[in-house]
Amino acid sequence: MRSLMVSPPWGLDNIDLVEAPTPEPGPGEVRVRMKAVSLNFRDLLIANGRHVRGALSVQPIIPFGDGCGIVDAVGDDVTRVALGDRVIPTIIPRWLAGPATPERIGAAVGMNLPGLGREYAVISQEALVKAPEFLTDAEAACLACAGLTAWNALFDGPNLLPGDVALLQGTGGVSMFALQFAKAAGFETIVTSSSDEKLERARAYGADHLINYRNDANWSAAARSLTGGRGPDFILDMGAPGTFEESLRAVRMNGFISVVGMLGAGSELNPATLLASAARVKAVAVGSRETFEAMCRAISYHRIRPVISEVLPWTEARRALESLESRLYFGKIVLEF
Template identity: 40%
Template sequence: MNAYQITGTSGLTSLHAVHLPDPKPGPGEVLIKIRATCLNYRDYMNVMGIKGVTGPVPRIPCSDGAGEVAEVGEGVSDFQPGDRVVCPFMPSWLDGEYSQHHASQALGGAVDGLLRELAVIAAASLLPVPSHLSLEEAATLPCAAVTAWDALHCRGRLKAGESVLILGTGGVSIFALQFAKLAGARVLATTSCDLKAKRLLELGADAVHNYKTDPDWDKWAVKQTGGLGVDKVIEIGGAETLNRSLKATRFGGHIALIGVLTGTSAEVQTVQILRKGIRLDGIYVGSREMFAEMLAEMSRVKMQPVIDSVFEFSQATAAFQRIASGRHFGKIVIRV
């Protein structure tokens, strides 16, 4: 099979097309023809060799993918060749609590990912692709969409009428906007671009702030809520944005810490967490059970992901360059 591997820690030049033996499914496993994969910033960090993120090399990148069943192993009865399926981010995390074991099975980092033509996954992990979604759309879901769902509905316990602040226009933020509006929440959004601001409003954001023209987006968010602060924050920046998120959050509010786009460590104003009684949750995607609940809701309303661009398999490096540019709005897909 054809695949891509990260072969070193020298950035995009370490990503190489390779030819590997075709895998075969064992008992309880399914062989999948991967038809589409999708990039997350984590995948870019892995390829770039960022300390504390990149796993062992050589490694096939990309956690997200969808495809068609090619062959089933002994004892598999839930799927048959031709079925359209999507692979969870951590195939071992079926339900229950998150654990170190599940983290050790995360695709594209701890173990080989899905930027390849064929993959073997345990049948118990897979989910059928809803009929209203293409395989390219389904491939956008395992990391960003499930993360947003976990942050808002599982850990966040979002209620209609609450306010949600999203940062930027990456995959998690856009999915959070879509899910929050479906739940009847008021969504405040930040961006660095007026054109992206217009698109956020078209997707349903109630108010948008350009942090390039006015970096005090925390003060803006507090003002938008009558001086109280927002109920929920989808915090994807990390090091350089967390303190502003703490200031923007109301007493007793919730911050879902998801991304590290601005770095992996920083000085945090912990007194804000204490004084305001803020609940701060680290969100590392979610379980298959959460994924199934999310797919059921998406099917109910025929919700479709926002795709920024689709690249061919031979253009994988260009897809990574697109995510590095920061110009994308929504998800970047690679068609296999």
């Protein structure tokens, strides 16, 4: 089979297409013929030899953790899935249910476990979720990271009610999932972006209010103005430089901020800003298999389709990551096999 591989000294120029043995499933395992993978900012970090935990300790590595495929071989004692099922591997295979713990989230696909950028992958049956039937392969490949992160950010902790206000930063994959989930749940939405064109596209997906932060760097005042001075009940923070401080200034007192990204180094946080907001803050680490399955039920019920910006052949991974690095995309970038 063919597989992508990224190696030291890292960087997009060090992504290669190599030949590798086709794996065989053991007891409790299945072999998945990959159909599509989608890109996330984590993949760009990993291709450059680092992640949220610092420098990668595993090298070289098969990239990408977000994908969809077809079960084409099963080992002994497999009962959760069957031949021909269309499945989505979980990014954190040991996180089946409950809160995140070091033991559950210590290993992640495409980081310190082999990723999905290959024609065949052998995966434990416990780390698979059946794909919603109405989605295409490319759409189903967007759920495990961006979709689940957005779901967990909105619904695990904030305790929001219909009519509450959710402010969502940006128009990338996580943000567009969050916008669609928020509208399905009956929330009023504010979307921020540096592009008027992207903001208008977000309006088509249900954004009630739009803020161009390039025109108004202190967008917290605009967010408070849109909410009658109260502030949004919830903010999805993407971790770009300075955004967390603005989120703290914008959010209503005792409101909720979910931090889901690390798009750039921010400034030093003044603790007084955090104390003044009395905000509850959560760092979101994707989610468990149990949460993933709950999200898929909601996606199927509401017929929510991921927003896809671009679809490329999987062998053009370098070009796709360059598109991701440009930040000109809207929604998700997908590679098809």
